[in-house]
Amino acid sequence: MATGRTHRPATRSRGIPEATVARLPLYLRALTALSERSVPTVSSEELAAAAGVNSAKLRKDFSYLGSYGTRGVGYDVEYLVYQISRELGLTQDWPVVIVGIGNLGAALANYGGFASRGFRVAALIDADPAMAGKPVAGIPVQHTDDLEKIIKDNGVSIGVIATPAGAAQQVCDRLVAAGVTSILNFAPTVLSVPDGVDVRKVDLSIELQILAFHEQRKAGEETAAGDAALPAATRDDSADQGPDGDVPAVMPA
Amino acid sequence: MATGRTHRPATRSRGIPEATVARLPLYLRALTALSERSVPTVSSEELAAAAGVNSAKLRKDFSYLGSYGTRGVGYDVEYLVYQISRELGLTQDWPVVIVGIGNLGAALANYGGFASRGFRVAALIDADPAMAGKPVAGIPVQHTDDLEKIIKDNGVSIGVIATPAGAAQQVCDRLVAAGVTSILNFAPTVLSVPDGVDVRKVDLSIELQILAFHEQRKAGEETAAGDAALPAATRDDSADQGPDGDVPAVMPA
């Protein structure tokens, strides 16, 4: 099929594994906490514990960035904070827009974790004309009509979609057309985007479903130890079941 | 010495890879949409496109569940919906509590995606006495003092933490002590939990940081061929959509 696309955004120069990139923010958070407590140095063992990973993994991760530690001593906290911040691109200011100011969008607008990491909420956008002008988290909501202008005026390259699923693709298309190249999608839908645009999604109900899977497994394997009243009779036919037979259409709307 | 039982009885029987489990909700969502449009069958190719993965992966994933398709034909949509729901444990009712009813907690309480997948918000809990009794999403907020009783009375095994970071570990400890064995954590902190308790985390600012990393890289590599960046609709499913490579936040070692 001749590889019509590059799977990863041009991973040639400095190939930091995706799995490592995904953990850098974790390390950064732990380091920031240490920095606030004025801890000067930290060992891979300590930092790993604070970040919730094991130390071999952490050292391997850091080895992709360079040799920033001192053997026999550990890592200089401030130096490492800077190096990771730089690697993640957090030493610059990232204006973001949030589209869809419902409950979730408002929560995101109020979320302190953005500002403290170099992300600045440049604008809030909603399709409801009644919202226009209303301030949320101190920022006046603007109407979708002006989306393109807002993106361009603010030089926004990162967009957050918190609209209902039905509107997400359309919003996405407009964001991309206006110049946005990274999208964080909270709508429970798969977005299709042109090459070169990154999408990450957060689906709250997916996380719960994964938990339910493991929870079910626990209940099935260990004989209920300690729990007094188990609710809900489990329809357990975990062994192989017949080819067909009756197929209960179990799906709440 | 500690438990060495990290690997189970090494069977191939019920060992569904984590990566596969994490995609089942995705398939389920796509299948539900097909079901609503009364589509009777679907091929791996079509379903994969709808879910945003490639078809080989999807077939491999399904092969861990069993042989639910028909060669030459495809998959029966209703049947597959049922099988995946059952595998995920969604054929039973999961009462959940949400602790921390700030902006985010309220958004979660209002989020429709929970109820539609077998999750029932059994209670909302907050530490602020002024919130007590106030209804959010139609459910009266209860005070933290009653946490243990609420958990037990409702047979809750899944808890959602949406408190500030500072309160999260304490809330977590109480949830676990009261019998909760799965936790979805929105607070930007690493929770430590005893063996047997699952934690999944969602950190909004981490997702943005990962995007920033790639965004920075794009800007740095900007080649002269940059004008192809218009949405010429490269209809691929390539996009690295999704925070799959997640850290299964388990703790002590």
Place this chain on the structure above:
DNA sequence: GAATGTGAAGTATTTCACAGCT
């Protein structure tokens, strides 16, 4: 003919274990 299901091959990630520096 069409499309699943799956060994085998190919990648990616994690873990081990220890050489090498301070």
Place this chain on the structure above:
DNA sequence: AGCTGTGAAATACTTCACATTC
């Protein structure tokens, strides 16, 4: 002595490609 940095081994995941089944 203590701790990093890293090849090598182990494990996990993805993709290929095709025999098999309808």
